[in-house]
Amino acid sequence: MLELKEIWKTFNAGTVNEKQALRGVSLTLNDGDFCTVIGGNGAGKSTMLNAVAGTWAVDSGSISIGGTDVTHLPEHKRAAYIGRVFQDPMMGTAPSMQIIENLALAARRGQRRGLRWSITKAEKSQYQKMLQNLDLGLEDRLSSKVGLLSGGQRQALTLLMASLKKPKLLLLDEHTAALDPKTAAKVLELSDRIVAESHLTTMMVTHNMKDAIQHGNRLIMMYDGKIVIDVSGEEKKKLTVPQLLELFSKVSGSDEADDKLLLS
Amino acid sequence: MLNFIGALPGAVSQGLIWGIMAIGVYITYKILDIADLTVDGSFCTGGAVFVVLFGSGANIWLALLAALAAGMLAGLITGLLHTACGIPAILAGILTQLGLWSVNLAIMGMKANVAINVTNQSNLEKLMVSLRFVQDVAAGRRPFYRHPILVVGVFSLAIIAVLYWFFGTELGSALRATGANPNMARAQGIDTNVGKVLGLMISNGLVALSGALLSQYQSFADSSMGKGAIVIGLAAVIIGQVVFGKLFHNFALKLTAVSLGAVIYYAVIQAVVSLSDINTNYLKLISAVIVAVFLAIPYWKGRYFSKAAKKGGAVHA
Numbered sequence: 001m002l003e004l005k006e007i008w009k010t011f012n013a014g015t016v017n018e019k020q021a022l023r024g025v026s027l028t029l030n031d032g033d034f035c036t037v038i039g040g041n042g043a044g045k046s047t048m049l050n051a052v053a054g055t056w057a058v059d060s061g062s063i064s065i066g067g068t069d070v071t072h073l074p075e076h077k078r079a080a081y082i083g084r085v086f087q088d089p090m091m092g093t094a095p096s097m098q099i100i101e102n103l104a105l106a107a108r109r110g111q112r113r114g115l116r117w118s119i120t121k122a123e124k125s126q127y128q129k130m131l132q133n134l135d136l137g138l139e140d141r142l143s144s145k146v147g148l149l150s151g152g153q154r155q156a157l158t159l160l161m162a163s164l165k166k167p168k169l170l171l172l173d174e175h176t177a178a179l180d181p182k183t184a185a186k187v188l189e190l191s192d193r194i195v196a197e198s199h200l201t202t203m204m205v206t207h208n209m210k211d212a213i214q215h216g217n218r219l220i221m222m223y224d225g226k227i228v229i230d231v232s233g234e235e236k237k238k239l240t241v242p243q244l245l246e247l248f249s250k251v252s253g254s255d256e257a258d259d260k261l262l263l264s
Numbered sequence: 265m266l267n268f269i270g271a272l273p274g275a276v277s278q279g280l281i282w283g284i285m286a287i288g289v290y291i292t293y294k295i296l297d298i299a300d301l302t303v304d305g306s307f308c309t310g311g312a313v314f315v316v317l318f319g320s321g322a323n324i325w326l327a328l329l330a331a332l333a334a335g336m337l338a339g340l341i342t343g344l345l346h347t348a349c350g351i352p353a354i355l356a357g358i359l360t361q362l363g364l365w366s367v368n369l370a371i372m373g374m375k376a377n378v379a380i381n382v383t384n385q386s387n388l389e390k391l392m393v394s395l396r397f398v399q400d401v402a403a404g405r406r407p408f409y410r411h412p413i414l415v416v417g418v419f420s421l422a423i424i425a426v427l428y429w430f431f432g433t434e435l436g437s438a439l440r441a442t443g444a445n446p447n448m449a450r451a452q453g454i455d456t457n458v459g460k461v462l463g464l465m466i467s468n469g470l471v472a473l474s475g476a477l478l479s480q481y482q483s484f485a486d487s488s489m490g491k492g493a494i495v496i497g498l499a500a501v502i503i504g505q506v507v508f509g510k511l512f513h514n515f516a517l518k519l520t521a522v523s524l525g526a527v528i529y530y531a532v533i534q535a536v537v538s539l540s541d542i543n544t545n546y547l548k549l550i551s552a553v554i555v556a557v558f559l560a561i562p563y564w565k566g567r568y569f570s571k572a573a574k575k576g577g578a579v580h581a
Contacts, residue, residue, distance in 0.1 A: 053451070074455075075450045075451075076449075076450045076453050076454055076455045076456070077453070079450065079451055079452060079453035079454075080453055082451075084451045086447070086451075090445075091445070091447050091448065092447075092448055092451065093445065093448055094440070094441045094444035094445045094448050094449070095444060095445065096440075096444045097437075097440060097441065097444055101437060101440075102448075104437065105437055105438065105441050105449075105452050105454075106452050108434060108452075108453075109452045109453040110453050111453075113434035113435045113437075113438045113454070114433070114434055114435060115430075115433045115434070115435055116433060116434055117432060117433060117434075118432055118433055118434045118436065118437040161452070162451075
């Protein structure tokens with residue numbers, strides 16, 4: 001479903017701040033894969049997701065989604081294939097617009113937007129039902145401004161928006177990192193549910209090793225702009241945090257990485 | 265005082281005309297979150313295009329339409345400077361505005377001002393609004409429905425209706441999303457560059473239309489008629505928000521508030537002029553100070569008053 005071939009990306013090339021963020025990343029996700037991504041700060045996790053989403057152009061390499069080469073497509077065109085939830089709860093929704101308006105915008109992802117009315121009557125009841133399923137008490141607040149919602153509610157809404165128009169690929173970029181533990185757990189559970197229900201191919205960046213092991217069918221770890229660990233299936237199910245740490249120090253050839261990972 | 269009351273209908277008419285420009289400013293400043301300085305130039309462009317075309321015998325609606333198109337073209341240029349050339353929005357606006365100074369003079373045949381000959385009765389009859397109609401209606405020489413307040417009022421309502429419809433469509437919502445959160449907009453497949461350019465075009469089209477109406481009203485276009493237009497527009501937006509913000513939540517009403525904001529602004533300016541013997545040269549300074557203060561108030565509120573609230577809370581805890 002997703003194929004990355006030898007992706008390279010350097011920021012601030014030629015300056016003292018030069019940073020090789022991605023150094024030849026290759027990855028293939030199969031249809032329906034739920035892949036968790038872990039790694040320390042600056043390992044390239046979010047950079048990889050942004051490369052896929054098209055936030056900027058990569059220096060070299062190719063990206064294809066569902067067989068379509070998207071390497072040279074701008075961000076808004078790639079959006080036709082991709083649903084995204086960001087780390088910052090403010091980033092995924094338009095705060096000055098109503099809940100229903102946000103949903104209606106998401107429902108037209110990848111479509112031409114013309115001079116038809118932006119929300120149809122049929123949509124309204126459809127959204128109401130969907131929000132009822134989220135169980136956040138939002139079903140009666142369709143015309144509330146999103147700016148009034150809590151961070152957790154916004155992430156749940158963004159998740160719904162990302163999956164409303166079934167994407168070929170769902171990108172979750174530390175989408176629970178800014179939430180309190182209880183809300184984070186709820187949003188994670190919701191993510192699991194949505195991914196399973198719609199059978200979405202998913203990449204989820206997380207800082208939490210336990211979450212990374214518990215969720216999904218595949219786990220990759222990044223270090224220094226490269227994918228250093230890639231486990232899936234039975235092997236991943238049996239994985240424990242200490243094992244993961246050991247695996248990591250073996251690959252990266254450093255013990256101090258333990259702390260770096262745990263602390264980050 | 266009598267002086268002021270006598271001048272009020274004229275001030276309200278002018279306020280309504282500037283209100284259309286202010287609605288244009290609202291679209292860029294409030295919806296797109298861009299401070300667009302093109303308007304100081306495109307306002308005059310609209311006036312110049314209208315007066316020259318009308319003077320050469322063109323149909324009045326055609327001349328107004330041409331003014332609208334010229335303004336949209338100015339907005340397109342600012343938009344392309346900003347999106348395709350990567351120039352910050354403010355600077356892009358300033359560049360277009362500066363360029364328009366020459367363009368406007370060229371449109372007017374390299375003269376600083378061009379007049380419509382309203383002593384010619386057949387010319388006068390063709391106009392939609394004119395300063396003279398205010399007096400004519402007052403003297404009973406013309407039916408009340410030719411009063412500029414009524415004509416421009418209805419015209420403004422029609423514009424508000426069209427904008428209300430447009431911003432309710434898929435395309436219009438995409439434009440609002442572009443201004444509200446460009447990241448989200450792109451993630452939902454919206455080309456934010458197209459949104460910005462389109463918004464700037466609509467905005468400057470309205471500004472030019474307003475300029476065309478003003479030059480029609482005062483029966484001349486002047487190369488400096490747009491000077492400080494952005495400040496007047498902002499003043500109208502802010503006054504409208506302060507006075508009607510708590511009452512008006514619907515989008516159409518918010519646009520109406522902007523229009524009324526411009527009316528209040530002109531009424532206040534007229535009051536200052538009529539009731540004091542101030543040199544009118546100081547009006548721009550007064551406008552600038554008023555707008556600066558109103559822009560600063562929300563910031564001061566957030567900075568000083570919320571802190572005080574927190575301190576108070578801590579004491580109680």
